[in-house]
Amino acid sequence: GESVGLHLPTLSVQEGDNSIINCAYSNSASDYFIWYKQESGKGPQFIIDIRSNMDKRQGQRVTVLLNKTVKHLSLQIAATQPGDSAVYFCAEPRRGSQGNLIFGKGTKLSVKP
Amino acid sequence: NAGVMQNPRHLVRRRGQEARLRCSPMKGHSHVYWYRQLPEEGLKFMVYLQKENIIDESGMPKERFSAEFPKEGPSILRIQQVVRGDSAAYFCASSYSGESYNEQFFGPGTRLTVL
Numbered sequence: 001g002e003s004v005g006l007h008l009p010t011l012s013v014q015e016g017d018n019s020i021i022n023c024a025y026s027n028s029a030s031d032y033f034i035w036y037k038q039e040s041g042k043g044p045q046f047i048i049d050i051r052s053n054m055d056k057r058q059g060q061r062v063t064v065l066l067n068k069t070v071k072h073l074s075l076q077i078a079a080t081q082p083g084d085s086a087v088y089f090c091a092e093p094r095r096g097s098q099g100n101l102i103f104g105k106g107t108k109l110s111v112k113p
Numbered sequence: 114n115a116g117v118m119q120n121p122r123h124l125v126r127r128r129g130q131e132a133r134l135r136c137s138p139m140k141g142h143s144h145v146y147w148y149r150q151l152p153e154e155g156l157k158f159m160v161y162l163q164k165e166n167i168i169d170e171s172g173m174p175k176e177r178f179s180a181e182f183p184k185e186g187p188s189i190l191r192i193q194q195v196v197r198g199d200s201a202a203y204f205c206a207s208s209y210s211g212e213s214y215n216e217q218f219f220g221p222g223t224r225l226t227v228l
Contacts, residue, residue: 049216099161103155106154
């Protein structure tokens with residue numbers, strides 16, 4: 001069935017280090033994924049997306065990698081800063097729906113100064 | 114250039130009362146989505162609306178919950194006879210079109226507490 005899940009619920013990194021947040025999905029036909037950042041008390045904020053015809057996409061300090069063979073994607077944050085502390089969700093559109101996003105449970109990233 | 118607005122930000126209701134949550138989409142957006150988030154969980158889709166139409170309500174409980182997006186004014190998520198299990202954060206998102214690849218912009222949420 002359709003599901004998007006995360007490997008680790010929490011991740012603690014030192015400021016300046018790189019962070020890697022992982023996500024697994026079960027539907028091999030999934031063709032679009034989005035990463036959201038949610039700070040405490042706020043709504044999710046779009047970070048970066050990737051379509052299945054790509055293996056990698058880069059943004060400002062963030063990179064998303066997609067491995068379709070093992071149905072896994074990751075979000076890499078370079079030089080992690082205190083402002084990156086948040087919960088990160090991967091999401092994908094539910095097949096056969098319009099705009100119905102399925103969210104994973106989330107990984108809480110804590111950045112130690 | 115206001116983003117998605119939701120009000121109230123916090124709402125407290127006693128069991129059996131009604132809760133009305135409002136969402137004003139971004140300017141130029143005619144597609145609205147409602148999601149519910151329980152503590153320590155991801156967001157769960159509830160309903161997708163366009164102006165005056167419900168497109169997909171597959172995630173919304175059949176009883177006590179309703180949603181509308183009138184021609185004029187904000188989208189409303191209405192919960193009748195609230196129970197403690199309705200306590201959650203309710204997020205509204207809007208998009209320019211309904212295509213899957215179209216980015217959804219989220220509001221700050223309404224945190225509903227049922228006593």
